[in-house]
Amino acid sequence: xxxxxIGGSTVTDEQYQQAREVGKQLGEHGHDxxxxxxxxxxxxxxxxxxxxxxxxIGILPGERRAAANDYVQTAIATGLGNARNVLVVLNGAAVxxxxxxxxxxxxxxxxxxxxxxxAGLGTHRLDSxxxxxxxxxxxxxxxxxxxxxxxxx
Numbered sequence: 001x002x003x004x005x006i007g008g009s010t011v012t013d014e015q016y017q018q019a020r021e022v023g024k025q026l027g028e029h030g031h032d033x034x035x036x037x038x039x040x041x042x043x044x045x046x047x048x049x050x051x052x053x054x055x056x057i058g059i060l061p062g063e064r065r066a067a068a069n070d071y072v073q074t075a076i077a078t079g080l081g082n083a084r085n086v087l088v089v090l091n092g093a094a095v096x097x098x099x100x101x102x103x104x105x106x107x108x109x110x111x112x113x114x115x116x117x118x119a120g121l122g123t124h125r126l127d128s129x130x131x132x133x134x135x136x137x138x139x140x141x142x143x144x145x146x147x148x149x150x151x152x153x
Contacts, residue, residue, distance in 0.1 A: 002032045002057070003148055004092025004116075006085075006107040007041025007100045007123070018121055019044035019098045021141040027054025029145060034059065034091045036084070037068040037075060041098045046071035059087050086110050094148035097123035097135070108135065117151035119144035 003026055007019060023045035026033055033049040035042040037058020046056040050071045058072035061081045068075035078084040085107045089095060095111040095118045097104055104123060111118050112134050120135045121144055138144050 001094070001149075001152055002034050002092045003145075004034045004089050004095045004107075004111070005041065005045040005098065006035065006088060006095060006104050006111075007045075007098035008104060009036075009038055009040040009042065009101075011040040011044070011099060015041065015099045015122070016044045018141060020048035022096055022098060022121070022144055023048025023050075023054065023056075024052045025141050025145040027052025029149065030054070031145075032057060034088060035072075036061070036088055036103075037072045039069060041100070043069040043071060045098075046073075057091070059084050059091065082106065089114060089116060092116065093152045094118070096144045096148060097121065099123055117148055119147040 019041040027049035032055045034057045037060045049056050057074045058068040059076045061084050063079040065075035065077045089110040095116050098121045118135045120137045136147050
């Protein structure tokens, strides 16, 4: 299965390690990782997945595939800027969000609109009164992977 992993481009060491562990878990379970292909969570998840033998796909905002982080195996240049966020989510059967800013928030919105299962690790909490209670907030990378695996048939 392809899993989209979204999150901040600037992260703490703890968030980097958490995202790297998400990638490792996904790679060990035979899943492909789809992300935005740049720094922070995107680099960490690709690093972890690559180290575990998984395949990584980076959907880049710019026109240069060479802009991808060193752990992206398949770089897709879009020239779309942040509009590529829709493509990041669209190309995964499920989403794992680690931390994140406004770009991550937009990806969460797209994921919920598309009906993708979403596991959240320290990411945005949306008001359930607005019908946005579909994010499963979890404690560990393993919990995130378990959740997305249990929700996708």
